[in-house]
Amino acid sequence: MNGFKSTTRRGFLRASGAAGALAATAGAAAAQSSIMEILQSSERGNWDDQFDAAGTRVSRVANTRVPILSQETAFHVEGAIGDYQRIVAAGGWPRVNATKALKVGVQDNSVRELRRRLIVSGDLPRNAGDSATFDTFLDGALKRFQARHGMTADGVVGNYTLAALNVSAPVRLGQLETNLVRLRSMSGYLGDRYVMVNIPAASIEAVENDRVALRHKAIVGKTDRQTPILSSRIHEVILNPYWTAPKSIIRKDIIPLMRQDPTYLTRNKIRLFDGQGNEVPPEAVNWSTEEAVELRFRQDPGLINAMSSTKINFHNPHAVYMHDTPQQSLFGKFMRFESSGCVRVHNIQELTLWLLESTPGWDRRQLEQVVESGVNTEIPIEVQVPVYFVYISAWASEDRLVHFRDDIYNRDGVDALQLSSTAL
Incomplete structure (x- = not known):
């Protein structure tokens, strides 16, 4: 590069x-x-x-x-x-x-x-x-x-x-x-423990007692699918998550792929559901139109899942979240602006353990066992952790x-x- x-x-x-x-x-x-x-x-x-x-x-x-x-x-x-x-x-x-x-x-x-x-x-x-x-x-x-x-x-x-x-x-x-103006607006009390995603740096800091406890590389949004600036609280970690494709990805990515390769959904373990929750076979959809946008695209948990092992949830109006990825090689790139707006986290297990420190029953061994099982598991966080997506390009x-x-x-x-x- x-x-x-x-x-x-x-x-x-x-x-x-x-x-x-x-x-x-x-x-x-x-x-x-x-x-x-x-x-x-x-x-x-x-x-x-x-x-x-x-x-x-x-x-x-x-x-x-x-x-x-x-x-x-x-x-x-x-x-x-x-x-x-x-x-x-x-x-x-x-x-x-x-x-x-x-x-x-x-x-x-x-x-x-x-x-x-x-x-x-x-x-x-x-x-x-x-x-x-x-x-x-x-x-x-x-x-x-x-x-x-x-x-x-x-x-x-x-x-x-x-x-x-x-x-x-x-x-x-x-x-x-x-x-400096941006930093001054965010330099007050942000919480005893918080997570900061710096978008232009494509990096993450987990901060505890005013010191950085963990740093992670991140992959953030492309220029035409930008990661938003936001403040929220992390309330949940999901191991072996289902992935539901947003309409933007269905329209821009999946429909064109299905027109080229009708086996794409089946190979990637993505299933379709209508508004009543009934499964719809891919061959029943007219892929030359955009009727598929009205369906729900859900990918089963597994190694090829778009979120891989972990999803980190926090409420926000942009429907973005943090997650693992099967494309680990992307973290080795200098320019890590590859996502559709969500934030992919390198070595996400370390961040997950840090987030779950105050949630009883979760240690490294338990986490690894659940991930290995492949069972979809939702974990409410006992003490919610503030999260900030910011845009700091100089410091x-x-x-x-x-x-x-x-x-x-x-x-x-x-x-x-x-x-x-x-x-x-």
Whole structure:
């Protein structure tokens, strides 16, 4: 996904944002002078100058137990905004004009640009030099940059990484300011225990006593079937659930599939029922029309069930929920926007056990036995757990670490932040 390919002129213009206009106004010499001011500034002394090419800085990017939805995170964002205001005032960072993939061993003038770019953003120490050779120190810095942008830290400047590097400092500053408003609105008391789904990060935090107890990768909605922002309370876990297809999936997915393959429903153990609860054989339906939308499509429990082993329920007007999936390979992808609005959870058993801690009779052994049995089992949660679906595309943590994510649903108001539409 990070492999290099040519980017359209429109994509580059969108990725560069306000930085291009700023550079054109200030002139190349002034821009270079401003960059050097940043590199030599004593105010950057708190930034981590200790560099380890082996990658310890990469592991530190996610090594925090501070919840994203917290006053502490909002405080760190306020500090990051101050840092980025100074960067913008000094002229921002240089554009990386790569025409090929950059990685260890490559010699090119664009490597110098990359080096300067990462120094200004604090990913590379200011004493890292100006070599045109891509060395292991630059590799470690780039991996750190990729990690805090939610990318696979492979140390290669491919198309997506290049687009992220060339989002201008003014645009990133605006992204931080936009998200600070969101964080402040959610930084009050959210519960002693709660679950947070961060949509643009495609990730989940289970928080207990103001500290992150668990983190999970998630798969959230596609751009045309977006996961909604909501607040609710998790009241039920269902093991070996039945899956009932929503009308949108029946219309957009299942009917076209049945027109191509009349055995699709039978192979996937999906049965049809009319309004009176009577089972309807698939061959009795006219699939050249949309009459099937009026039927109920229910998939039996099992390994191929769309929710696999588990469904996590909470009341909401969008009819969405959290669930397991038989497509575990999707969690290995960088861009995890694959669902029809519901949220798929990686390692869902761990989250389920955490949710059931206050519900008597449920431990890991009991849970595994019920899942193995294949019997549909509904478990009311003794103490309901608040759940929040939020849209936080930028935040900051300890050590001046600033995190950015693709504005996948284009809610931040700047096209250059929707990298997936220009770079992939």
